[in-house]
Amino acid sequence: MPERGAPVLTVLCVPGPWSSRAALIERIVHSHSGYLFAGQVLMHMETKTHCELDFQAADPRIGGAFRAAGPHWADTPDMRRIDGHASVVYLVAGGGTALQAEALMQAAAALLDAGGLGVKVESSGVAHPPDAWRELCADLHLFSAHRAYVLYITGPQVYSCGMHNLGLRDAIVENDGDAAGAVELLRVFTRYLFTESPTVRAGQTFSTAQDEPAYRVLDDAGPEYDADSLYANPFGHWRLVPVRT
Template sequence: MKDGVAVPEAVLCIPGPWVERADLTRQLVKANTGYIFAGMLLMDMKTSTSCELQMEARDERMLFAFKVAGPHWGQTDEMTRIENHNSVIYLIGHGGSETNFAPLMHAARALLDAGGFGVKVESTGLAHSPETWRRFCGDLHLFSVHEACVLYLTGTDVYSCGMHNLGLKDVVTAADGTEDPVELLRAFTLYAFAEKADIRTGQTFSVASDAPVYRILEDEGVLYDASSLFKNPYGFWRLEPEGSEPATSTPARRSWWKFRKH
C-alpha cells in the first residue's frame, strides 16, 4: 500500500528466440547477465532482487502489438525481427515507484542481452527497441524511467498514461487549450516525477515564466476497466488554462485512443 492505495502491478513483455526454458537459462548464463532463472523467478544475483517470470509460446499477434505500441521504431530492422520470435516472456512486478519499477527495467535488459527482441511496457502500452531500452537503463539518473513508461494520447482531450508505474497521478488537458498539449503534459509529468513535487488542487503550473499559466484540478480522467493494467489508482490531474471556466467533461473510456505520442 502507498498512501492507502494498493500498489499497481507492472508488467513487461519481451519476445525472443528461446524455444524452451532451458534455452533461456543457457543464454542468461552465456551472456553473463548476472541473472538466474529459477522456478518462476528471475533473480539478480548481485542485489538478490527478483520478479516473476512467465514464459509463453509464440504469439502470432506480437509483431502487430509491438508496431501499435512502438510506432516510433515500427519501420526498423529491429521491429521486423519480432516476427521470428519463438516465445514471449512476461516480467511481473510492482509499479508505484521508481524503486519498484527500475529493477524490472534491469531484468528486461538482461533478457535483451540473452537475445530478446524488444520490450513492451504492458502497464502503459508502449514498446521500445533493445537499443533504446539499454539507454534507459543506463540513464536512470537522468530520469529515463519516465520516458520508458509514460506516453501521451490525443483526442478531444489529451491524456498521459503510465504515471502509476511511478506512483503518481496521470494528467489530462483539453486538446484546444494550448498550442502543444502533449509537450505541456510531458513537462508537467516530468516535473511531478523528477522534482517529487507536492502538487495540490488549486495550484498553478507553467512551463516557463512567460508561458501560459494552468490551474491544477482533480479529474476523473480515463475510466479503464477495473482489471486494466492502464488503470491509475492514484487518480488524475486536469490542467485548465488560468481564467477559463472549469471543464465539465465526461470521463473518457477506452475508445478515447485516437493518436499516441511518446
C-alpha cells in the same frame, strides 16, 4: 500472464528466440548479466531484486501489438525480427515505485542481453527497440524511467498513461486544437512530478516557464478503463485547466 493482484502491477513483454525455458535459462547464464532464473522468479544475484517471469510460446499477435505501441520504429529491422520470435516472456512486479520500476527495467535489459528482441510496457502501451531500452537503462540517473514508461494519448482530451508505474498520478488536459502543444505540456508536467517530487495540491497553478500560460491543477477521475486494465492509475489524475486572464 498472471492476473492483477497488487494495486499497481507493472508488466513488461519481451519476445525472444528461445525455443524453451531451458534455452532461455542457458542464454541468461551465458550472458553473464548477474541474473538467475529459477522457478517463476528472475533475480539479480547481487542486489536480490526480483520479479516474476512468465514464459510463453510464440504469439502471432505480438508483431502487431509492438507496431501499434512503437509506431516510430515499426518499419525497422528490429521490428521485423520480432515477427520471427519463438517465445514471449512477461516480467511482472507489483508496487508502483520508481525504484521498483527501474529494477524491472534492468531485468528486461538482462533478457535483451540473452537475446530478447524488444520491450513493450504492457502497463502503459509503449514499445522500445533493444538499443533504445539499453540506453534508457544506462540513463536512469537522468530520470529516463519517465521516457521508458510514460506515453501520451491524443483525442478530444490529451492525457498521459503510465505514471502509476512510477507511483505517481497521470495528467489530462483538453485538446484546444494544438495536440502537440498539449502533449508537450503534459510531458513537462509529468516529468516535473517525477524528477522533483513536489507537493502538489488541487488549486495550485503550473506553467512550463515564467512567460508561458498558467494552468490550474485540479483533481480528476481521468479516462475510463476496464476494471482489470493495467493502464488504470489508482493514484488518480491531475487535470490542467487554463487560467483565464
